[in-house]
Amino acid sequence: MAEKQISQGLKSALELGPVLLFFVAYLRMRDQVYTIGGTEYSGFIVVTALFVPLLLASMAIVWKLTGKLSRMQVLTAVMVIFFGALTVWFNDEKFFKIKTTIVYGFFAAILGLGLLLRKSWLEYVMEDMMPLEPEGWMILTKRLTAMFAALAIANEIVWRTMSTDTWVKIETFGFPAALFVFFMAQTGLFQNHAKEEASDSES
Structure with a gap:
């Protein structure tokens, strides 16, 4: 389709x-x-x-x-x-809470494995959205791997030490907001490592 x-x-x-x-x-x-x-x-x-x-x-x-x-x-x-x-x-309810740790941890592990192989598997998933040079993809992949790992650890801390109410609020708003802020903070990377072909086609 x-x-x-x-x-x-x-x-x-x-x-x-x-x-x-x-x-x-x-x-x-x-x-x-x-x-x-x-x-x-x-x-x-x-x-x-x-x-x-x-x-x-x-x-x-x-x-x-x-x-x-x-x-x-x-x-x-x-x-x-x-x-x-x-x-x-x-x-x-702990199984549903652990799900968030597994999702973020899985993303971190997959991207990290790609980095060990000197590949950016993030590029494979998102290249249509952000045309970057290979160096830019590698930098972004390293940063996002660390971000996903941090979110996985944060989720473990939150659900094990805080109330279900707090976990639901952080799961619904906190983690998505953290990812949004993360990508907003990469504006300089996107500008410095944008593909020249993309820039030329827009001019």
Whole structure:
């Protein structure tokens, strides 16, 4: 299926909508206990169970409208399904919290492995979005590897030492904001290592 273009607003709504709905639903249901099939589930567990099909529906709409899903989206969905299922099956919220550590840790490990092989696998994923010189990709990959590793460690500290309320807020807003600030801080790198061909074609 050929890739189609949709507005950035719609794309952002589809990508961020499920996460924001998870946050709102958690705030409304966090103090409730639900009995399903004779087993008691906290509001967090129920919201997690509802989040998985909501995320899949959102991704299905993105795929239907654009004909494409990024590798990061697919990996994140797999992790959410797997750890969401473990969370409900064992009735233990820690599995869903660990999911964030595994996702960020996996990204750091994959990018780090590429660096050991003197390759930027980040370029393979994002070259259409940011046309950079090879040196620029290597620098960005090193920095993002460190960032993902830091986020994985931060998630472990947060969920093990802080309340579920705090973790949900940091997971929903804190980590995405940290990544946003990280990429904004790379503006100089993007400018200094932009491909000349891209600059020439725009002039």
